Structures are given as C-alpha cells and as structure tokens.
Amino acid sequence: MSSHTRGQPIALVGPMGSGKSSLAPVLAAELGYDHVDTDELFAHQHGPIPEFFRVHGEPGFRDAEAQVVAEALTGKQQTVISLGGGAVLRDTTRDFLVEHCYVIYLQVSTREALRRLDDGQGRPMLENNPAETWEQIATERDRLYRSVADQVVDTTADSPRQLAGKIARRYRRAEKTHDH
Numbered sequence: 001m002s003s004h005t006r007g008q009p010i011a012l013v014g015p016m017g018s019g020k021s022s023l024a025p026v027l028a029a030e031l032g033y034d035h036v037d038t039d040e041l042f043a044h045q046h047g048p049i050p051e052f053f054r055v056h057g058e059p060g061f062r063d064a065e066a067q068v069v070a071e072a073l074t075g076k077q078q079t080v081i082s083l084g085g086g087a088v089l090r091d092t093t094r095d096f097l098v099e100h101c102y103v104i105y106l107q108v109s110t111r112e113a114l115r116r117l118d119d120g121q122g123r124p125m126l127e128n129n130p131a132e133t134w135e136q137i138a139t140e141r142d143r144l145y146r147s148v149a150d151q152v153v154d155t156t157a158d159s160p161r162q163l164a165g166k167i168a169r170r171y172r173r174a175e176k177t178h179d180h
C-alpha cells in the first residue's frame, strides 16, 4: 500500500461508467472533504461536452480538458476530484496525479458500465458500437490507470456508500503508515 501526506487530495480515475461521479460526493462526505468533478467544470466553462466534441473533435477536447484538469488539481487539499475517463491520456496529467494525489482506479464490468451509461447516451466516445468501443477503450487505458493508482477498486457490485467506506479506511491507514 502506498503512503500519502495528511489531507492529500484524492483523485478518482477509471473508464466511463466506473462510478467516479457518483462516488465522489459520498467519499467526500465520509472524509469531511470537498468534491469537484472535472466534466462538470468543463461543461461550466465550455458548454456541453457532446457539442464541444462535435465542433472541436477529440483533439480539441483533450487540449481544453487538460487545462480544466490542471486548474482543478492545482493547490487542492482535502478534496475528492473525479476526472473524466480520458484525462489520464495526457502525460502531464498523469505526472501531476502521481506527484500530488492519492489516486483510486475504479474498475467495472462492461455490462454494468453500459447499464449505468444507458448504452453511451451523452458520451461522444461511445457513439458507435458502445459495448465494443467501451471495452476497447477500457482495455487500452488500463495500463495508464494502473500507472497512477494507489488503490484499484472494483465498483461492479458495491454501492457508493460501501465503496466510500472501504476506500476511506485504506486511505486513513495509508496516512498513518506515512506518519510513523
């Protein structure tokens, strides 16, 4: 288990439908932390993500996303940050995560992800063949998620509350490890 400093921000990474956005507020409440969601910040600054994708394509989205993520990650303490599933594609983002955050990689089965995502509604990356595309994306990115992760947690069968309890316990234990 990796250690971390007191109050270090927690970043949630993982593929679409792995439960990042629904877990963030529950985990934050469990720890008495704030929470932010980079997709929400993105929409706030740039408008709806599907529209942005249509106009600027994926490369334009990744550039703008990297800015939003950098702002969201900078100078945070006692905060749970849920990241868009593709944010880890940027090496600068991965470097920042490794350096400054305690990172949880959320995994999920393809079937459960597709159920949660209503077959990809509102996700421009899943416009064609959602199930196959989701699996391909999750497989391709697995090594990137692992390369930044302090914890790997499967969310397929557990509620956000159960997951938050499990993650918070390990996070606190890792903090103690570091302090002694």
Ligand code: S3P
Pocket (backbone or CB within 6 Å): 014, 015, 016, 017, 020, 021, 039, 049, 083, 084, 085, 086, 087, 122, 123, 124, 125
């Ligand atoms: C994306 C994931 C989405 C959103 C965008 C692209 C991706 O976020 O950032 O549609 O490339 O995996 P969620 O992981 O919160 O669905």
